[in-house]
Structure formats: structure tokens, C-alpha cells
Amino acid sequence: MLIADKTAVQIHYTLTDDAGNVIDTSRDEGGQPLAYLHGMGNIVVGLEKALTGLKKGDQKKVVVTPAEGYGEHDPRGVQKVPRTQFPTDVEIEPGMMFTAEDEDGVTQVYVQEVSADHVVVDLNHPMAGKTLHFDIEIVDVRAASATELQHGHVHGPGGHHH
Ligand code: ZN
Numbered sequence: 001m002l003i004a005d006k007t008a009v010q011i012h013y014t015l016t017d018d019a020g021n022v023i024d025t026s027r028d029e030g031g032q033p034l035a036y037l038h039g040m041g042n043i044v045v046g047l048e049k050a051l052t053g054l055k056k057g058d059q060k061k062v063v064v065t066p067a068e069g070y071g072e073h074d075p076r077g078v079q080k081v082p083r084t085q086f087p088t089d090v091e092i093e094p095g096m097m098f099t100a101e102d103e104d105g106v107t108q109v110y111v112q113e114v115s116a117d118h119v120v121v122d123l124n125h126p127m128a129g130k131t132l133h134f135d136i137e138i139v140d141v142r143a144a145s146a147t148e149l150q151h152g153h154v155h156g157p158g159g160h161h162h
Helices: 045-051 146-151
Strands: 007-016 022-025 034-037 059-064 078-082 097-102 105-114 118-122 132-143
Antiparallel strands (some): 007 034, 007 132, 105 118
């Protein structure tokens, strides 16, 4: 079976940046393949496009531009926030992630810089503006079930468990 819309796909992946640093991988010791529903936006659009038409056992290196990955880095997303808006019982360090809630919902906030009275945060995705280098192996391809299509995600190994 070939990867197409409405197939449930399992992949092993390694994601590296331009410098070859590993950002994320499913190939850690004991790592499970990632299961996703093709054509539903479960994974970044550039990777989804590149995997269309592949089959079980295929391997592929895919380069995804920021526009088809996590988006361009928006400078307006970098903001200076008073230290008093953060919990006082937590030591704040660059690289930390916080979850902020406002009327638009929940956003993840990454700490860039910390001074005595301010914290510089970045609301962009940490991979925004970066070219993504994926090393992919297709582990399994099958037709998605009606329930999976309804839920918009894969059930079972590597997917959701209800
Ligand atoms: Zn479900």
C-alpha cells in the first residue's frame, strides 16, 4: 500500500538542523515509530508532501523549508515581560518553556534571556525559521479506520490510546 490521504503511517525519523545537530528522533534506544494519519496535518506539510506515494521499507531524506515546516520566525513574537509575571518560586533560565494562557488559548513560550527585572520570551515555535532535515524510514502503511478518520489521529502503537 502506498502512502496517500487517509492512510495510517508509521515512520522512524531523525530531525536535524542545518548544522547536523539532532533535534528529535524516534530512533532512541527502545524508541517507537511515530504513527500519524496522512493528509490530516498531523505532521508538517513539507514532510507530508514528500512522503506521499512511498511504501513500507522505503527510506528518504527530506529537506523542509521553514514555510512548509514550523513557519518563518516572526520578530513580533519576541517580547520583554516583567519578571513579576513569572512564578517567584521557579528559577527562570534561558531555554525553559512555559505555558501561557490567554483568551486565544494556550501558547508555549520559550525563555531567551533573563535579567533581574525582565524576561525575554519567544512565542514562536522553537523550530520556526529553521530548515528541517528529516531522515525517514517507512515502518508501516495501512488504511485508516473510520474511527481514526473521525478523530483525526491514529490509534494503537505510536498513536493515541483512549
Ligand atoms: Zn482517537
